[in-house]
Amino acid sequence: MRLIFMGTPDFAVPALHALHAAGHEIVAVYSQPPRPAGRGKALRASPVQQAAEALGLPVRHPEKLRKNEEEWAAFAALEADAAVVAAYGLILPQVMLDAPRLGCLNIHASLLPRWRGASPIQSSILAGDTESGVTIMQMEAGLDTGPMLLREAVPITAETTATSLHDALSAIGGQLAVRVLAERPAPTPQPEEGVTYAPMLTREDGRLDWSQSAAALDLRIRALTPWPGTFTVQADGTVLKIGAATPLPDRKHTATPGTALDDALTIACGDGALRLTRLQKPGRGMMDADAFLRGQPMPTGTRLYHTPPAASDAE
Structure with a gap:
């Protein structure tokens, strides 16, 4: 034809x-x-x-x-x-x-x-x-x-x-x-x-809300990577892009959502937890969790945020 x-x-x-x-x-x-x-x-x-x-x-x-x-x-x-x-x-x-x-x-x-x-x-x-x-x-x-x-x-x-x-x-x-x-x-x-x-997607659709369940956050990361990409915010306002994660829906905890539950990037969610397996710092490429932690340890108790703490009414 x-x-x-x-x-x-x-x-x-x-x-x-x-x-x-x-x-x-x-x-x-x-x-x-x-x-x-x-x-x-x-x-x-x-x-x-x-x-x-x-x-x-x-x-x-x-x-x-x-x-x-x-x-x-x-x-x-x-x-x-x-x-x-x-x-x-x-x-x-x-x-x-x-x-x-x-x-x-x-x-x-x-x-x-x-x-x-x-x-x-x-x-x-x-x-x-x-x-x-x-x-x-x-x-x-x-x-x-x-x-x-x-x-x-x-x-x-x-x-x-x-x-x-x-x-x-x-x-x-x-x-x-x-x-x-x-x-x-x-x-x-x-x-x-x-x-x-x-709908048309925007960068804001990739902002991770740690009060959601691990299952919901896993869906968001898998759906929105590589574009528009998913991300979270550290206490100093630094944005971390999240490239991949493993949901741990049965992980029990009493921590505030967004809190690191161990030194291996296991983050408390509203229900269950999410282990981050690929991350990206500003100005760097996406890297596996082990490589990320060698340059930037994230000890137990570290907080990750939906929005920067100073701008968030919820924190």
């Missing part, structure tokens, strides 16, 4: 490769424009743009699509059979949704209608879901409301992280996109019950 591919982050790259390997003619790749990155803030092309250029595919990266009639005309002029969209980052106006002969197909990282919206991978882990998956959806004007074409589920276990789930769903998305174009399954309307929304 004659295709347009639209995507930006790493999540979309396997789908681009899968469609190309399946022999489809990809007449254009749309991606977000290069952005400043790194210490030097040099412009860096998106992962999808880099992958497309490596395959010799033409790339377009308009800043906006809304009220961009020139881009609408260019898109229509490609005379594509379909457009495949995966985490592109811009809303497609109706005129673009209608341009390809078979419309626009979206690779969405959830089992719709659960977790429509911006952060389906993180939201599914954070909520304690036992499964996630990929839905290929026929796009329409609503937010992830279009009819479903194919779905595939994967389990979420106690070891699942946002990174591992991202990688699994990314690979599945490419496989399902190829199948949809080959099999042309009939669309199925999304059920009206079970709709949930995955």
Whole structure:
């Protein structure tokens, strides 16, 4: 088929490769424009743009699509059979949704209608879901409301992280996109019950509240690492990023939540305890607990905080 591919982050790259390997003619790749990155803030092309250029595919990266009639005309002029969209980052106006002969197909990282919206991978882990998956959806004007074409589920276990789930769903998305174009399954309307929304995430979502249970904090760390990342605050206001932890839900204690229960980074929670296994100091890389403790011991009784003590009404 004659295709347009639209995507930006790493999540979309396997789908681009899968469609190309399946022999489809990809007449254009749309991606977000290069952005400043790194210490030097040099412009860096998106992962999808880099992958497309490596395959010799033409790339377009308009800043906006809304009220961009020139881009609408260019898109229509490609005379594509379909457009495949995966985490592109811009809303497609109706005129673009209608341009390809078979419309626009979206690779969405959830089992719709659960977790429509911006952060389906993180939201599914954070909520304690036992499964996630990929839905290929026929796009329409609503937010992830279009009819479903194919779905595939994967389990979420106690070891699942946002990174591992991202990688699994990314690979599945490419496989399902190829199948949809080959099999042309009939669309199925999304059920009206079970709709949930995955919000845009911010850095504040990663702030750890030690009054929560060890189980809840474990979910937050696994869901929000590496982005937006989880963190706690020391008594002097220093922020510690937390990369991984082991929940100890049966650990009994009477300590104030946030207190170190031993010299091995076991921290009291509202219920149970959490043993921190990967941490990062300001200006340093993420490190295992042993390496962290060699440079900064955290003896029994040390306090970690949700907010700096001087600014917290609760401490």
